[in-house]
Each structure stands twice: as C-alpha cells, then as structure tokens.
Amino acid sequence: MLAKFKSSASYKTFRKWNKSLRRRFDLLSYRGSSCRCPVCLTRLRAFKAARGGFPDELERYGFYPASAFETFNLEAVSCPACDATDRERLTALYLAEAFRAFDPGRRYRLIEFGPGAGLLTLFKRYPFIDYRSADLYRADVHDTVDITDMRIYADRSVDVFLCSHVLEHVSDDRRAMRELHRILKAGGFGVVLVPLVSGVEETHEDPAIDTPALRWKHYGLDDHVRQYGKRDFVDRLTGAGFTVDQLGIEHFGRAAFKEAGITEKSVLYVVRRSGG
Known part of the structure; x- marks a missing residue:
C-alpha cells in the first residue's frame, strides 16, 4: 500500500x-549580495555546498575525488533559490549571452535532453524560446526519445539543444552524437557536457565493467558506461561533424565565474555544424 x-x-x-x-x-x-544565480537572478551570500552523498561515494569506491572534476564546485554545487547546479549556471551564462543575438520576433526550438529542474526558470524569461524536454525513460518530459534514434525530429529542425551529463549513460554515444548533428540547424548550436576529470585525456570504457561497484570504481557512478577523457570527448564530437568551442574563464571572465559560483577550471563545450 x-x-x-x-x-x-x-x-x-x-x-x-x-x-x-x-x-x-x-x-x-x-x-x-556577493553572489547571483544567472538562472533565477537571485542575490545570495553563497551557494549551497555539497555535503556527503556523491563525494563520499566516490571516495568509498576509490574513484577520483569530486574536486578532480573539470566542472564541479563542491562549495557551490546548487542554488538555494532554484536548485540550479553549477553546470546549469555555467550553461545559463552562455545562453543569456547567445539569446541577446536572437530575433525576438521569431520562434526558436530548444530541446533539453535529460532535463534538470534548474534551467526552466531561465527559459520563462525568453518568450521566443519554444522549449521541449526529452528523455528515454522519464514520464515528466515532452518527448520520449532514444537519443541514438531520434526520427521524431526532422533533419536540421532544432535551433538549440542542451545535452548535459547524458552521453556517459549511452552505449552507442557516437551514434547519439551523429543524431544530434543531424537535427541541428545550420547556424544553431548545442551545449554538450559530460563528467570530465582534469588531466585525463583518453576515454576509459570496457564491457567487462558491468556491475554497479565496478562502474563506481572506474566511471564514477553506477549507471555510467564510460569515463570520458577530454581529448577523446572532443575528437568524438568533431568526428560526428561538429566544431567545438571550449569556453572557460577566459571567455566569461573571472568576475562572472565568481559571482555565479563556478570554479575557475570549468569549461562549457558549445558545438555547431562544421561549415554552418
């Protein structure tokens, strides 16, 4: 009962x-007043720190410490007002910048794969964004879709896509990347993020790593199927036909990162169709 x-x-x-x-x-x-969430625009003295849970599990299974991740702020993991994570806040910094160049007189189709709760607050401020959420298993999304076979979306039909911490769950990630490339319009862009460990350049994946304990130990979570290396991650995206811009503190500025609670080593991966 x-x-x-x-x-x-x-x-x-x-x-x-x-x-x-x-x-x-x-x-x-x-x-x-020292911080501001770029998602909900709330002024704060600080963001919420990560305590226990995920960092403790990483240590228990012998994976890299949480502080080794390229984009993960243990001391400012979520916004106390809207729950936006630091990677969602990083994405929001870029979206606010990109949306300034959009024509408010037309509509733009944006699809978020594996959606979080945080960014919805931001999208409500942009009436020209036609937002859709997509996932294979969840019931609370607009579209039930397998990211490796997205025939429900026509070629070059999406202006913007967000794919954050999804591909590390997908067995055939190269096929998923090709599908993302197929649906993206010329002139559009996507944001693609996966868990990356600073200094790790090559991807580690092995079909023999097939139990929850082994996946925690080698991939950092029990439902991940690989641990990406930075160089290989970018190579896979370019192999699918994308150009990849790696936007970090040099692009956004130290003050913006500090105000938004983002670590100085964080990087946003923005992709576009090669050749437009």
Whole structure:
C-alpha cells in the first residue's frame, strides 16, 4: 500500500511542494549580495555546498575525488533559490549571452535532453524560446526519445539543444552524437557536457565493467558506461561533424565565474555544424 502511494502522482506532487517549501525557509539564511544565480537572478551570500552523498561515494569506491572534476564546485554545487547546479549556471551564462543575438520576433526550438529542474526558470524569461524536454525513460518530459534514434525530429529542425551529463549513460554515444548533428540547424548550436576529470585525456570504457561497484570504481557512478577523457570527448564530437568551442574563464571572465559560483577550471563545450 505504502509503495503504491509513493509511486502515485499525488505523492510526487506532495514531495515537490514540500521541497519547495523547505527551500524557501532555507533561502533566508543564504540571502546576500556577493553572489547571483544567472538562472533565477537571485542575490545570495553563497551557494549551497555539497555535503556527503556523491563525494563520499566516490571516495568509498576509490574513484577520483569530486574536486578532480573539470566542472564541479563542491562549495557551490546548487542554488538555494532554484536548485540550479553549477553546470546549469555555467550553461545559463552562455545562453543569456547567445539569446541577446536572437530575433525576438521569431520562434526558436530548444530541446533539453535529460532535463534538470534548474534551467526552466531561465527559459520563462525568453518568450521566443519554444522549449521541449526529452528523455528515454522519464514520464515528466515532452518527448520520449532514444537519443541514438531520434526520427521524431526532422533533419536540421532544432535551433538549440542542451545535452548535459547524458552521453556517459549511452552505449552507442557516437551514434547519439551523429543524431544530434543531424537535427541541428545550420547556424544553431548545442551545449554538450559530460563528467570530465582534469588531466585525463583518453576515454576509459570496457564491457567487462558491468556491475554497479565496478562502474563506481572506474566511471564514477553506477549507471555510467564510460569515463570520458577530454581529448577523446572532443575528437568524438568533431568526428560526428561538429566544431567545438571550449569556453572557460577566459571567455566569461573571472568576475562572472565568481559571482555565479563556478570554479575557475570549468569549461562549457558549445558545438555547431562544421561549415554552418
């Protein structure tokens, strides 16, 4: 009976409401002026730090420490107002910049694969964005789609796509990258992020690593199928037909990173069709 209730829509709605209420109370202690979330634009004294959970599991299984990730801020992992993670805030910095060049008189189709909750707040400020969420397994998305076979989307039909921390779950990631390239319009762009460890250049993947414990140990999570290396990740994207811009602190500026709670080594990978 209890299990059935916990899987019901009513329980999920209650959980969402309860989380929102607790966030409002917690937010009072984070109010300030030294930081600002680029997603919800809330002024804060600090972002929420990561405590226990994922960092502890990495240590327990002998993976790299959480501080080794290229884009992950242990001390500012989420916004206390909207829950946007540091990688969502990094994405938001770029989207705000890119959207300034958009024509407000036309509509732009944006698809977010494996969507998080954070960026929805940002999209509501841009009425020219036609937002759709997509995932293979989740029920709370607009489109149920296998990222390796997206025949529901026509060739060159998407202006912007976001694919953050999705490809490390996909067995045939090269096919997924080719599909992302196929659906992207000339002149459009995508944001692609995967968990990268600083200093690791080559991808590690082995079919024999097939248990939750082994995947934690070698890939940093029990449902990942590889640990990408930076050089190889970029090579796979270019092999699918993309040009790749790696945007870091040199692009956004030290002050913007500090205000948004983003580590100085963080990098955003923005892709476009080669040759337009």
